[in-house]
Every structure is written in structure tokens, then in C-alpha cells.
Amino acid sequence: MTARWRRRLTVWALLAPALALLVLVFVVPSLDLFRLSLSWTDPGRTIHSDLSLTNYRNFTTSAYFHRLLWGSIKLTLWLTAGCLLLGYPAAWYMVHARSKTARTVLYAIVVSPLLISVIVRTYGWVVLLANNGVVNWALTVSGAVDKPVRMLGTFGSVVVASIHVLLPFMILPIASALQDLDPVLERAAQNLGATPAQTFWRVTLPLSMPGVLAGTALVIALGLGLFITPLLVAGPLQPLLALGIYYVTLNQLDFPLGAALSFVLLVFTLIVLAAAARALGAVNRSAM
Amino acid sequence: MRAGGAALNGFSLLVYVFLLAPLVVVVLASLNAANYLTFPPRGLSLRWYRALWESDLWTESFRLSLLITAVVTPLALVVGTLAAYALVRFEFRGKTAVRTLIMAPLVMPQIVLGIALLNSFSALGLINTLTGLILGHAVVTLPYTVRLVTISVQNLDPALERAAQSLGANPWQVFWRVTLPLLRPGVVAGAIFAAIISFGELGVTLLIAGASTTTLPLRIFNYTEYNFDPAINAVSTIFVLLAVLLIAVLDRLIGLVRIS
Numbered sequence: 001m002t003a004r005w006r007r008r009l010t011v012w013a014l015l016a017p018a019l020a021l022l023v024l025v026f027v028v029p030s031l032d033l034f035r036l037s038l039s040w041t042d043p044g045r046t047i048h049s050d051l052s053l054t055n056y057r058n059f060t061t062s063a064y065f066h067r068l069l070w071g072s073i074k075l076t077l078w079l080t081a082g083c084l085l086l087g088y089p090a091a092w093y094m095v096h097a098r099s100k101t102a103r104t105v106l107y108a109i110v111v112s113p114l115l116i117s118v119i120v121r122t123y124g125w126v127v128l129l130a131n132n133g134v135v136n137w138a139l140t141v142s143g144a145v146d147k148p149v150r151m152l153g154t155f156g157s158v159v160v161a162s163i164h165v166l167l168p169f170m171i172l173p174i175a176s177a178l179q180d181l182d183p184v185l186e187r188a189a190q191n192l193g194a195t196p197a198q199t200f201w202r203v204t205l206p207l208s209m210p211g212v213l214a215g216t217a218l219v220i221a222l223g224l225g226l227f228i229t230p231l232l233v234a235g236p237l238q239p240l241l242a243l244g245i246y247y248v249t250l251n252q253l254d255f256p257l258g259a260a261l262s263f264v265l266l267v268f269t270l271i272v273l274a275a276a277a278r279a280l281g282a283v284n285r286s287a288m
Numbered sequence: 289m290r291a292g293g294a295a296l297n298g299f300s301l302l303v304y305v306f307l308l309a310p311l312v313v314v315v316l317a318s319l320n321a322a323n324y325l326t327f328p329p330r331g332l333s334l335r336w337y338r339a340l341w342e343s344d345l346w347t348e349s350f351r352l353s354l355l356i357t358a359v360v361t362p363l364a365l366v367v368g369t370l371a372a373y374a375l376v377r378f379e380f381r382g383k384t385a386v387r388t389l390i391m392a393p394l395v396m397p398q399i400v401l402g403i404a405l406l407n408s409f410s411a412l413g414l415i416n417t418l419t420g421l422i423l424g425h426a427v428v429t430l431p432y433t434v435r436l437v438t439i440s441v442q443n444l445d446p447a448l449e450r451a452a453q454s455l456g457a458n459p460w461q462v463f464w465r466v467t468l469p470l471l472r473p474g475v476v477a478g479a480i481f482a483a484i485i486s487f488g489e490l491g492v493t494l495l496i497a498g499a500s501t502t503t504l505p506l507r508i509f510n511y512t513e514y515n516f517d518p519a520i521n522a523v524s525t526i527f528v529l530l531a532v533l534l535i536a537v538l539d540r541l542i543g544l545v546r547i548s
Binding site: 007008010013014015017018019021022024025026027028029030032034036067086087089090092093104106107108109110111112113115116117118119120121123124125126127128134164167170196221223224225227228231232240245246249250255258261262263265269270273 | 296297299300301303307308310348366367368370374378380389390392393395396400401405424426430432479484487488489490491494495502505509512513521525531532534535538
């Protein structure tokens, strides 16, 4: 056996277990799901497996599905804006923390949600936002409101809880971009007479754009697919594509339609990621 | 500008309060003596921890989740370490495709992966089985083990392995006595992430588990959604404390800044 063949054999032997697992539990199920999305369910709930675009046609024509899609887009816009607004200052603060201990603690606060099940974090928001929850208690005691405000079940509660779930994915890439930024550049700008605001807008922000873009892409891609958090804080009927997939499949038991909606969601996610990859490429080229 | 700077710092601190708020609230609520959700708490008590301990349903879920984690972690770790080593150390055709495929489950919306597995596992009779959950969790955790071990392989100087070889070690000896010990930080971090993600996994679990495979996160979900049980606060607190402990381990191991 030649050395080249032995090397090739080694590589594929090392990769074989991972590839076997992924093919069996990821690739084949995805292809099966796509095939299922081309079947259709008649009103008597019988699934017909002749190839048909019925479900996709329904998606493009039905106002109900447009509402779901628009809900998802609206949510991701809110999530992106919210995570940027909260995440950028938080990342900056963390990177510029004075002591090493302070920085470690701040990193721990940002990373810890990633290690805590999404169900626990979301449940925390249920405790905060319930009619007899913490926020309503604080509002009532302070006299801001007379009786509890209904917060669970609203679009706003989905936005707040989802921002909480996704914020680390925005903070960490921005922090890593700010970390790599040479402080000499900011000082040079200031020595040349730039005000702190000018330094930020013309030096710091442009140089941290790769982090901002990476974070934004993650927040949008993950935000489109969120379903446990909206389900718990607002119920399955909240108009969101991911919840629609859940509802159509598990409540209406229309598997082919759920499969088709899944692929619509997947395509939107991939478009976002591809656009982000392009934008990142453009930013990196212009930085050189 | 100084006032603006102070305002910005204050705002940033509020963001950290926001990040902590739901976790702190759950920990406080777990010590509430009342048997429904009230604020402020009516007296401190550990009764919900005792209730948890004494409930067959909760302990059964706890055991199930531990069992799944105990199988999934070594599985994802071994499979992931081998793949990470191949991806860093060798050049071969299709490398980008393989790397993309391994990371794909991270990008796939969880509801879509869940529905896909629900569909395929139904046909195979794997719904509501331990095997089904283990396979599902393995796919979800694999990207994490590959990514974390990759960092360590990249930092591993190939000269050390060559040195061992030229001193007469066979490939097995090189792997067990040189390569693996040097990969330890990444491997341990990978194990921690795999374990914590499998233990808390719900996106896929919700769709492929069933009445006889109610994992801990699934039971919390069911009780939050359908019939409230104050013991949820106590279980959730265990999750929070576990995360605090593991964060400290990860920081000592490779530093939090580098993981992220």
C-alpha cells in the first residue's frame, strides 16, 4: 500500500463515525422530510404520496401563512435591533473592564445562559412576566399600575424573552472583534483631533463590523427557528413560522404541510446566512 | 462626554442585570415557602427541594436525563475528536463539505431538525425510545465537541508527535501518551459542552420523546405548560448551579475568553 493511500484511508477512517452518524440521523431524515413535503393531505387526513407542489402552492397563496412569515420577519427585526442595541455596549463594557476579575465575571454572565437549558431561561421569564409575577408585583407596589398588566401571551413577551435567549450570540462575536482591535488606532484618531464620538463612528465601529455582522447573522438565523421560547411565553397560536410548523404537525397532524413549512423556514435561514457570509467577505476585503 | 460615558456604563450594567434576572428570580422562587408563585416570597424554605427528592416522577426524569447524558457525552466526544483530528491534520478532497456537514445541525432550525427526526424515527419505531433520544442528542452535540477539540488540535505542535515517533513509539503509543494528553483542555471542554447540551436539550427532545421518555427539561416544559408545580423552581435552580460550577471549571481549563 502506498503512503498516499494509507493517508487517505486514515482520514476517512477517522471521519467515518461522524459521517455515519450524520448521514443516518441528519442527511437521510432531511431528505425524507423533503420528500414528505411533496406529498399532500386530503381533508379526510389521508396522506397522498404522489409528487405534488400542493403544500408549497398553499404557502404562496394563503393569507394565514403570509401572516406567519410576516410574524417571523417582524420578530427577527425586533431581535436584531434589540440584540444590537443591548449587545454592543455590553460587549464594549466587557472588553474594557478594568480588572481581570471583572472581565471574567462579565464573560461568565454572558456565557452562562449558553450552559443553561433554554427551558429554564424561558421559565424564568414566565416567572417574571406572569400576572402574579415579579414585574407586575413591582409595578403594582410602586403604584405605576392599579391591576396587573397582561404580558404573557403578547408579542412583546416573545421579543423580550427571545432577546434574552439570543443576546450572548451577539455579545460574544462583537467582544471578540473589539478584543482584536488594536487600541493604537483609537488613540491615533484621538491624537489627530477626533472627538470620542468621531473615533467611535469612524474607527471603532467600522473595525468591529465583522463581529457585528457575525452576531447579526447568528441572531437572525437562530431567531427564525426559535420555537420553545415563543411557545411557552405566548402559546402555539402566536403567528410565527416556527410555531406554525409545530402547530400544523402536532395539533393538526398534517405532516406534509409541516414538512413544506419546514423547508420554507430552512430556505429563509440559509438565505440569511449566505447574505451574511457575503457581507462579511465584503467587509474583510475592504479592510485590507 | 463624561456624563455620556457614565450613562453608557450604567446602561451596560443594566444589560448584565437583564441577562441575570430570570435566573436569579428562579433561584429566589425555589426558596419560597408558599405553594404557588408569589412575590415577595412568603418565608424561606427548602420544602420544594424535599418535594423534588421525594417525587418519583421527578427522580425518574432526573435518572433518565443523566443516563442519556452519560451515553451521549462519550459518544459525541470520541466521534468528534476523531473528526476534529482529521479535519485539522490532513488535507483531502471534500474537506470543506465535510466540515460544513458536521456544523450543519447547529444552523438547522431546531424545529426543522425535530420534525425531520420525528418523521424518520416514526418509521423506524424510534419515537419515545432511549435509542432515539441518544441518536438525536448525539447529532446536536457533535458540532460542539468537534469545534472545541479543533482548537486544541490547532495548538498541538506536530513536531511533538514526530519526536515521539522517531524515539521509537508506535502510532498507538504516540496517540495515547502524546497526542491525547496534549489535547486534554479541548477534550474536557468538549465533554462539558456535550454533557450540558444533552442534559438540557429540548428542541429535538420535545418532538421525539414520549410518555415513557420524559427527560428533565421535557418535564419542566410539561409542568410549565399544563399543570404548574412549584418544584420546577428547585429543578431549574439545579440547572443554574450546575452552569455556575461548569463555568468555573471551563475558565480554569481554557479561559472563558477563548471558548467564546
